[in-house]
Amino acid sequence: MLKTISWLLKDNKKKLYLPIFLTIIDAIGSMALYFILYLTVVELLNDTLTESKIIIYTAICAASVIYRIIIYRKGYLLCFTRGFDVAHDVRVDLGEHICNLNLGYFNKNSIGHLMNTLTNDIASFEGVLSHALPFCIKTLTLVVLIIIGTFFINWQLALSQCLVIVISFPILHWSNRLVKKYGKEKRSLGSRMISVVIEYIKGFKVFKSHNLTDTHFERLIDTLEDTRKLSIKTEYKMAIPNCMYVIIVSFLTPLILLLGSYMVSGNELTAESFVAFMIMSLALSALLISFEHYYIMLNDLKLATSNLKTTFDYKPLSYTDSDFTLDNYKVSFINVDFSYESGKEVLHNINFEAKEKSITALVGPSGAGKSTIANLIARFWDPTKGSIEIGGRDIKDLNPDQLLRYISAVFQENVLLNDTILNNIKIGKPDATYKEIIEAAKLANCHGFITKLPDGYDTMVAQGGASLSGGEKQRIAIARAILKKAPILLLDESTASLDPDNEAKINNALDRLMKDKTVFVIAHRLNTIRNAHQIILLNDGKVEEIGNHKYLMKQKGHYYRMVKEQEAASEWIVKGDAIYE
Ligand SMILES: Nc1ncnc2c1ncn2[C@@H]1O[C@H](COP(=O)(O)OP(=O)(O)OP(=O)(O)O)[C@@H](O)[C@H]1O
Numbered sequence: 001m002l003k004t005i006s007w008l009l010k011d012n013k014k015k016l017y018l019p020i021f022l023t024i025i026d027a028i029g030s031m032a033l034y035f036i037l038y039l040t041v042v043e044l045l046n047d048t049l050t051e052s053k054i055i056i057y058t059a060i061c062a063a064s065v066i067y068r069i070i071i072y073r074k075g076y077l078l079c080f081t082r083g084f085d086v087a088h089d090v091r092v093d094l095g096e097h098i099c100n101l102n103l104g105y106f107n108k109n110s111i112g113h114l115m116n117t118l119t120n121d122i123a124s125f126e127g128v129l130s131h132a133l134p135f136c137i138k139t140l141t142l143v144v145l146i147i148i149g150t151f152f153i154n155w156q157l158a159l160s161q162c163l164v165i166v167i168s169f170p171i172l173h174w175s176n177r178l179v180k181k182y183g184k185e186k187r188s189l190g191s192r193m194i195s196v197v198i199e200y201i202k203g204f205k206v207f208k209s210h211n212l213t214d215t216h217f218e219r220l221i222d223t224l225e226d227t228r229k230l231s232i233k234t235e236y237k238m239a240i241p242n243c244m245y246v247i248i249v250s251f252l253t254p255l256i257l258l259l260g261s262y263m264v265s266g267n268e269l270t271a272e273s274f275v276a277f278m279i280m281s282l283a284l285s286a287l288l289i290s291f292e293h294y295y296i297m298l299n300d301l302k303l304a305t306s307n308l309k310t311t312f313d314y315k316p317l318s319y320t321d322s323d324f325t326l327d328n329y330k331v332s333f334i335n336v337d338f339s340y341e342s343g344k345e346v347l348h349n350i351n352f353e354a355k356e357k358s359i360t361a362l363v364g365p366s367g368a369g370k371s372t373i374a375n376l377i378a379r380f381w382d383p384t385k386g387s388i389e390i391g392g393r394d395i396k397d398l399n400p401d402q403l404l405r406y407i408s409a410v411f412q413e414n415v416l417l418n419d420t421i422l423n424n425i426k427i428g429k430p431d432a433t434y435k436e437i438i439e440a441a442k443l444a445n446c447h448g449f450i451t452k453l454p455d456g457y458d459t460m461v462a463q464g465g466a467s468l469s470g471g472e473k474q475r476i477a478i479a480r481a482i483l484k485k486a487p488i489l490l491l492d493e494s495t496a497s498l499d500p501d502n503e504a505k506i507n508n509a510l511d512r513l514m515k516d517k518t519v520f521v522i523a524h525r526l527n528t529i530r531n532a533h534q535i536i537l538l539n540d541g542k543v544e545e546i547g548n549h550k551y552l553m554k555q556k557g558h559y560y561r562m563v564k565e566q567e568a569a570s571e572w573i574v575k576g577d578a579i580y581e
Helices: 002-045 051-099 103-108 111-153 155-202 204-209 213-250 252-265 271-313 370-377 400-406 421-426 434-443 447-452 470-484 500-514 549-555 558-571
Strands: 331-341 344-354 359-363 385-390 407-410 488-492 518-522 534-539 542-547 573-575 578-580
Touching: 002 051, 002 111, 002 271, 051 111, 051 271, 111 155, 111 271, 155 204, 155 213, 155 252, 155 271, 213 252, 213 271, 252 271, 331 370, 344 370, 344 534, 344 542, 359 370, 370 385, 370 488, 370 518, 400 407, 407 470, 407 500, 421 434, 421 470, 434 447, 434 470, 434 500, 470 500, 488 500, 534 549, 534 558, 542 549, 542 558, 549 558
Parallel strands: 359 518, 359 534, 407 488, 488 518
Antiparallel strands: 331 344, 331 385, 534 542, 573 578
């Protein structure tokens, strides 16, 4: 565990040296009080406690208290602030690391697991660094100092005291094993609960429209109930070793009382040493009881750090060139195979070339692999075999962040942030001027509806863009892409039926956006792509047909049949409940 923590801390370890040192100094300072107490008891029992000695002892106690207040304040404040600083750095590192991962990571790991790592695991890490670590160090220092001190008073009693402490070790180990077992279960249940909550919130509209809110709410309730049951079970299981440990270390005082009394009556121990030993022993047993709490926290940290390390161990996409410029924007797929999950290939030996400033339409049945091709161009994933070249460069060599400067994407589901419309458009080019933003909005046909909103461009968009219509959201996404002016465009044509006015506005905006760009359009309505330079018909992850509309129609193959089917469907007239051709 220490190795993992040290790896997570990296250079931040040094930040913790001073607070740990001050914590140890504070522990040593508090020992001074025990020593004065011991001297006072000895002098009192020997009847040698004079007024001047009382003043000296009181002065030492007062000085020790002031010294400890200063050290305590400094040490603990440093522990807390440095603990929070270090956890903040781990959070930032983790955030940056996640940004560089391919989308495959989010595929394998449920959102719940990721949220758990980002929130609970880091919170455990933070809690231990800022709270448990200083208390553990202080407690351990005091325990060691008290044990050494008791050996000076009477080694036989000190040895029997150590024996009791040694007996408690297997119990601590037992509780440690339970923390590991139930901690793992709790973490995975926690991840599941977060996933279910997110699913419930995101799907609320769908569940409601299908009258399934109750069914899905029950799923949520079931997960909450499982969490409650597991928490209670954990506490019950943990209670056994916890109680045993507390009983054993509490047994220290009666043991010393019994053994000490025998030794005093047998003149093997003086009364004042006996009293001093008893004071030390009481303090020791109280310290050992509180130690267990922090020991459990430290063990829980093991799970948190191993989760964090697993996330950090997931390698980001590699590249050799981070500062590159592309000479042209021709896109080529060369013998590309791809699988999201090993053993389940979804693209097989894809070969095609999209000329610079040409339009390539990707068509085919649902699940054929159209979106996957778009994802591979943006390097959201890497092919499992073969290569993808842009401007003659294998994109595997290029820094994915830099590569995305050359690519704009307009997907069906356009995410709008809970921010102003202006800032939502600005995402396309963060340093854009107000004039550039307005121009892009005008080209995307959204200036009109934006200026009619109460605060115009400063109108806040509700989370997820809920306050705008589907067509308006799409036009804002187009404005973003216009502003970005990237030479390659990935376009997922909307499947949603839009009213003719909205559709005309979007098509008009798209025409402007597509001008002079290497465009890939995932087309669902074949009448919109008749002018594409090439149409790639994908079926079951393979290129089945390739060519322009005229050529493919002449072939009378799969594309031809799809066009004919869509034409026939568009001629249908829906009258009441009946459909007539
Ligand atoms: N994130 C993912 N993880 C695992 N499998 C996936 C993932 N995304 C897509 N797939 C699978 O890959 C295959 C191709 O999917 P893709 O989304 O590329 O098809 P598509 O042609 O775009 O379909 P549609 O027209 O319905 O959007 C499908 O079998 C799909 O189930």
